[in-house]
Amino acid sequence: AQKVTQAQTEISVVEKEDVTLDCVYETRDTTYYLFWYKQPPSGELVFLIRRNSFDEQNEISGRYSWNFQKSTSSFNFTITASQVVDSAVYFCALSESTGRRALTFGSGTRLQVQP
Amino acid sequence: DAEITQSPRHKITETGRQVTLACHQTWNHNNMFWYRQDLGHGLRLIHYSYGVQDTNKGEVSDGYSVSRSNTEDLPLTLESAASSQTSVYFCASSGDRNTEAFFGQGTRLTVV
Secondary structure: OOEEEOOOOEEEEEOOOOEEEOOEEEOOOOOEEEEEEEEOOOOOOEEEEEEEOOOOOOEEEOOEEEEEEHHHOEEEEEEOOOOHHHOEEEEEEEEEOOOOOOOEEOOOEEEEEEO | OOOEEEEOOEEEEOOOOOEEEEEEEOOOOOEEEEEEEEOOOEEEEEEEEOOOOOOEEOOOOOOEEEOOOOOOEOOEEEOOOOHHHOEEEEEEEEOOOOOOOEEOOOEEEEEO
């Protein structure tokens, strides 16, 4: 069975600090997909990134970057120079290419960025 | 623009009543999902559907049912609401190839 673990329940940083959110996953599939979603205080779920298991290149998008390491089954998310608007709950999720296509979510990490 | 909408946004119901939460998407996606969000658990899968007339159980399906009579809608029914079903419910849809899921705004359900 697939599983996603986000061990950090809550992180608090001061604005402009860098912060890394950890995500560790378990799956038996050789082909799978990893995702990050953001849930701001308003409650909606916002898609951030999708990465397939064959692509281990790191991804950078503005202040956001993602480090995918198959060897450690991790897909970590780093925010550089954090801002108050980054305050949200962040979810890591996994879907497998065979079987169901539903996302399995981690329990989320609440990030608070203090001014 | 294509979208996915849930209704109602808030609902208070009594224990034992039947409740139906609506989900409608205009993406023309085959895959639709219902999740519940509870503190400390993230989002947990209740039911999902890969197309018309197809429905499948997720990890927390007890006490819930869905039906898929067309591509656009996947209503979620609580047969006999229980206090343990107080939660925030999210509907989502996705395309066919493990693409990202698009989520509705959520429905906050309180069972008293």
